[in-house]
Amino acid sequence: MTDEATHVDDEGLLEWANDEAALDLVEQAFSLAADEHGDEIRQRPARTLSAAEIAEALGLPMPTAQQQAVIEAPLRPAIVVAGAGSGKTETMANRVVWLLANGHVRVPEILGLTFTRKAAGELAGRIRTRIEQLVASRVTEVVFDPFEAPEVATYNAFANAIFRENALLIGREPESAVLSEASAWQLARRLVVTSTDERLVELDKGVDAVTSAVVAVSRALSENVADPTEVERMVEGFARIAELPTGNGRVKELYASVRSAVEAVGSLPPLLDLARAFADEKRRRGFVEYSDQVAFALAVCERMPEVVADYRRRFRVVLLDEYQDTSVVQTRLLSTLFAGRPVMAVGDPHQSIYGWRGASAANLGRFSSDFTGERRGDHGAADEYALSTSWRNPTRVLDAANVLVGPLTAASPVHVEQLQPRPGAVAGELTAVFEQTVADEADLVARWLGDRVRRLGPDGSPPSAAMLCRSLKKIDVFTGALDRHGIPYHVLGLGGLLEQPVIADLLSALRVMHDPTAGSELIRLLTGAKWRVGPKDIAALRDVASWLAERDHRHQKLDPELRERLRRSVAGEESASLVDALDFVVEAPAGHSRLDGFSPPGLERMRDAGRRLDHLRSRAGLDLLDLVTLVQQELLLDIEVAANETAQLGHASLDAFAEQVASYLAVDDQATLGSFLSWLAEAEQRDNLAPRSEDPEPGTVQILTIHGAKGLEWDVVAVPRLVDGELPGPPQSRKGWLSFGQLPNEFRGDSAELPVIAWRTAETQKDVHESIAAFEEENVARHLEEQRRLIYVAVTRAKERLLLSGSYWSTQTRPRGPGSYLLELQEAGLLPEDAFPDCDEPDENPLTLSAATVSWPLEPLGARRERVEAAAEAVRRARESGAGDGGVYARDLDLLLAERARREQEAGLVELPARIPASRFKDYVTDPAGVAASLRRPMPERPYRQTRLGTLFHQWVEDRFGTVAGAADVLDANAAELDDPASDLLEAERFEELKATFERSPWSGRSPEEVELELHITLAGQVIVCKLDAVYRAEDGRHDYQIVDWKTGKAPRDADDLERKQLQLALYRLAFARYAGVDPERIDAVFYFVADDRVIRPERLYAEEELMSLWSSATGFIPPERR
Known part of the structure; x- marks a missing residue:
């Protein structure tokens, strides 16, 4: 059936009336239309409802003129340029409601795609809520099936569904x-x-x-x-x-x-x-990566026209969110599928900050040609709309954002309207400061944040706050200032964990054990609280390293020519090694001339450190998790954390690091220390650039990169280091694809928008040289555009207050002034003329001067040393005088002290972790002594196969419900480890059995409301972490929701076992009740033991008061100040 046959005017039908074949053709056309859209044709309302009428019926705010234009847009390709905080999610949801209310489309014919699962969940939830309101309002005659839902997924999940359904057609394995x-x-x-x-x-x-x-x-x-x-x-x-x-x-x-x-x-x-x-x-x-999924899905669509036709029939309306972040292959897949269909792409070229992962702001400019075949402005090109009212930012913050992004507007691939304030928007706060040193800057930022975080809102809750950084590499000075001022903070992501002092010490030891060039890490250990080696002895160790660098393994001098070559070498492995020097110090006989430069205490401490590190190095063949635990204990890091009353995150950091090791071992349980350290460095870099999914924590300053802040918002935001050379700063490289491991631009899908080197037409090397120079300058210009988009994203995260800061001096030898972004705001009149004072010390870094007089190594006891020494002296004098011996009460006192010690030991007096998983709640309340013992000396457990199988199954279920149809198996290389041992076959078989059982379960055909939802609740002052496997809408009429906890292990043995396990469900129910704002009694909760295909519903779940009573009984002996 051709398109022409389905679009015949009345006159044409009259001319065809006597032609039997033509009538048959028309009949087929209408039959096809009825098959595809019969419900829509039958349910079309008598008149078209406007967006305003629907909003009034649903009790929603009236849409603006821009929103109404988007909501009521015709069913044809369209692009919506939506500025930061312009309410695009709400507008997209309201467009879906308008289409449904007017019978233009049925619910299952709507496809919505976005980038993260969190965003997909938010969009799906918003659409679902609006549909429920539409049904309740009775404003339309259209009848909706309560079991139908629009398809909302991530771009990768959608591509994966296409690939899995059709993998065999391109010779691939669908179960990859x-x-x-x-x-x-x-x-x-x-x-x-x-x-x-x-x-x-x-x-x-x-x-x-x-x-x-x-x-x-x-x-x-x-x-x-x-x-x-x-x-x-x-x-x-x-x-x-x-x-x-x-x-x-x-x-x-x-x-x-x-x-x-x-x-x-x-x-x-x-x-x-x-x-x-x-x-x-x-x-x-049988593996694929996410990038492979999209490429394979495209291969399917390009080779199999019937697949494209099927998807075009299934989805009549397509909504594409964050379109500026799509990659070339993603846009090619989408245009192959839906060109010419009613596709609405929503995006903002000014927020395109993920170019490092293949995204291109030029995608917005190419949308019309990709989906209509016509260029922008030509007849038949895609319609263009705008959302330019900021519903997030106050006016002063918005003014700053518009000034900073202004230079990008002229070069934008699509027209971008300037953001306007919402009706009744407040002025808000815009503060900019420029201090003398980074220490001064950090102190001011900490005081500014502390003052505002402590101000309670009208509802009595503290505001949310964030510090957004270009990089997390050098945030120690800022976290230190927050610590000094007693301001709670949370460094998000892996980078935050690795910055914790106890983890930095642990990693330093691991790197020294593995890498003889890890000199900086060795110095951290030697000068730390354990060995406290001074500068003179460190200098002596450096001299030994230089001496060794000019000698062979027998300590004989090298050939002069070879020594000169080594001096000129820049290779790290050929430089003087402090680690080797420490080994020499340990082995050198007394009286060796190279030991003369050390002080006696320094030499003894060096040798102790060297012997300990050598012992640890000799145990490097241990299982990685056991090795990490051994290092932690040998260096007494666990005891140091327990003794440090200011290190609130110490235990939690060690636990989190153990989880990272365990997750790495789950990929390959034969991993080595070297491969783990390499992976950790890679993972940290990727983690800092990826968008974060954590919710704001009111009263706590969240610290993250600007890249990670995309899509989030806070009441209070600070952006430090707006310094010339930092933000904006120069690119790491000007060379572009002339760098190691880069694909040449001409093979990029967006090559038309990228700088070009005219090497093919060059006649001389000079021509090439000049073309390369111009190419590098264009790369610098593109980098500056990316930096400007980055500051725009940072500024527009603030809902109420914004601080921009910088300082002249950090670690450099010349002062650096305010960055161009600060100067632009000053020139625009948004900052006072005297906002940035002159540099007091233009010739010498004051931090260098102060560093010359600082006490080093640092005093472990700090300000407490005088009190501690006085107390120790008092004890010493008492012992020497014998004052403590004898006395009529001595025996009674000894007995009383012994009894108190015994009670404390039996009670298990320990410091509780900052956060406790709900799965361990039962251990705390049923076996507090056992838990106390494990907390005193934590021993991480290696990931056994049953544990890995459970993790694997949960990942599979999560991904299954994260896709449009038939999701992928996320194996993460667990079920078939890279060494592929034969024993894995049994694990793979068990995994397949679990999947098959689940597919037969009551939940396989239902769509969950939430999957792998992590919630934190406070119970009797303790934070409990609840990770809910799945939440469904209840179908029994007595409950609103049903929580299901998947279990791959054995079902409870008896009633007592079930009684203990139900505590976890009770916590889940309480957490979700608070999250969803519903009565806990309206929430059902069950276990599903997949291996046994058995559903177990506890007869009753403990109420909040009962859970608090259990917790208090188990931990009540612990004073609040020691929890």
Whole structure:
């Protein structure tokens, strides 16, 4: 059936009336229309309801003119440019309601896509709520099926569904497991380590650098649908520019820029071969990455027109959220599927900050040609709409955002209207300061945040707050200031964990054990509280390292020429090693001349440190988790944390780090210390750039990167280090694709918008050199645009108050003034003329001067030393005088003290962790003594197979409900470990059995309201972490919701066992009741023991008062100040 046959006017029908074949054609057309849209045709209301009428009926605010235009937009391709905080989610939900109320579309024919599961959940929840309100209002005659829901998913989940349903059509395995970042990196690293390609040696790069390049090249090929063979041909041609004449009589040799470019591009062939091997290995083991899912889905759609036709029939309206963050392959997939259909893309080019992962702001500009075939402004091009009212920012903050983003508007790929304040918007607070030193800046930021965080709102709750940083690498000075002022803070993500002092010490020890060049880490350990080695002895150790660097293994002097080459070398492994020097100090005989520079106490401390580290190094063959635990105990870090009354996050940090180790071992339980440390560095970098999903914590300052803040908002926001050279700052590299491991721009899907090097038309090396210079300048300009988008995102996160700060001096040798963003705000009149004082010390860094007089090493006891020493002296005098011996009450006192000690030991007097998982609540209330013992000396457990199987099943269920249809199995390389031991076959079989059982369960065909929902509740002053597996709408008529907890282990043995297990469900019910604002009695909760295919519903669940009573009884002996 052709489109022409389904669009015939009345006159045409009369002309066809005597043509039997034509009548049959018309009948088929209407039959097809009835099949596809019969309910819609039958339920079309008598008149079209306006967006305003629907809003009034639902009790919603009246839409603005812009919102109404979007809501009532015709069913054709359209783009909506929605500024920060402009209410796009609400507008998209209201458009869905308008379409449904007027019978334009049925509920299952709506597809909504966004980037994160959190965003997808928010959009789905908003749409669901509006549909429920629409049904209740009776404003429309259209009847809705209560069991139907629109499809809302992430872009990757949608692509994965297409791939899984049709994988066999392209020769792929539909049950392919999804590799996580850690798994993919590990698999690639193993290929690099085992490679025999001699070209890798010529690259002169470390294993980790090559691994990262292989993963990056592999993903770039997938995301841009590029052919590696074509890339290799391009590399061959590019290499010939080195053969061109110089074009300059004064230059006889190869231009340095040309040589560097040829070397960088010439490194691609071995990387491309490894990328092929990586793809082959993934295919052989049945793995895919997220980027593969989209590329494979595109392959399906391009080869199978019937798949495209099916999706076009299924979804008549498509909503694409955050369109500026889509990659080339994602937009190509979507346009292949839905070109010409009513697709509405919502985005903001000014918030395109994820270019590092393939996103391109130019996607918005190409939307019309991608989905209509017409360029912007041409007849038939996509409609364009705008949402430019900020419902988030106060006027002063909004003015600042508009000034900062102004230079981007002229070059935007689509027209962007300036954000306007909402009706009745308050002025808010915009403060900018520029201090002398970073220490002064950190202190001011801490005081500013503390003052505002402590102000309670009208409802009596504190505001939410955040400090948004360009990078988390050097935030110690800011977290230290927050600590000094007693302001609660939380560094989000893995980077925050690694910045904790106890974890920094632990990691330093691990790196010293593994890497002889880890000199900085060794100095941290030696000068820390345990060994307290002074500067003189550190200098002596450095001298020993320099002495050893000029000698061989027998301590004989090296050849003078070799010594000179080593001096000029910049390779870390060829430099003087402090770790080797410490080993020498341990082994050197007394009286050795190289030990003369050490003080006697310093030498003894050095030797003690060296012996301990050597002992730990000898145990490096231990299981990784056992090794980490051993290091923690040998360095007494657990005891130090317990004794440090100011280290509130110490125990929690150690637990969280153990979880990171366990999660890494779940990928490969044969992992080595070196591979773990490498992965940790990679994971930290990715984690800092990824968007965060944590909710704001009122009363606590959340610290995160600006990249991570996208999509979030806080009442109070501080953005530090707006300093020239930092924010905005120079790019890490100007070279673009002329860097190691980069795909050339010409193979990128957005190559038309990227800088070009005219190497193919160059006649001389000089031509190439000049083209490269212009190319690098364009890269710098693009980087500055990205920086401007970054500050725009940061500023627009503030709902009430915003602080922008900087300082002249940090660690550099020359002062750096206010960054250009601060100066622009000052020039616009938003900041006073005297906002930034002159630099007091323009010639010398005052931090260097103060550092010259600081006490080092730091005093472990701090200000308490005088009191501690006085108390120790009093005890010493008492012992010497014998005053404590004898006395009529001595025996009674001894007995009383012994009894108190026994009671405390029996009661298990320990410091409780800051957060307790609900799954362990039963242990605290039924076996407090056992828990106390484990807290005194925590022993992390390695992840056994049953535990990994449970984790695997939960991941599978979470991903299953996160997709549109038939979600992927997220194996994360657990069910078939990279070493592929035979014992894994049994685990894989059990996993398949669990999946099959679940598919037969009552929940397989139902759509959950929430999946893997993490909630924190406070119970009797203790934070309990509840992670709910799934929450459904109840169907029994007596409850509103049903919580289901999946269990892969055995069902309870008896009533007592069930009684203990129900405590977890009771906590889940209480947490969700608070979260959803419903009566706990309206919430049902059950266990589903999948292995036994058995549903167990406790006869009763404890109420909040009973849970508090249990907790108080178990922990009541612990004074509040020690909890």
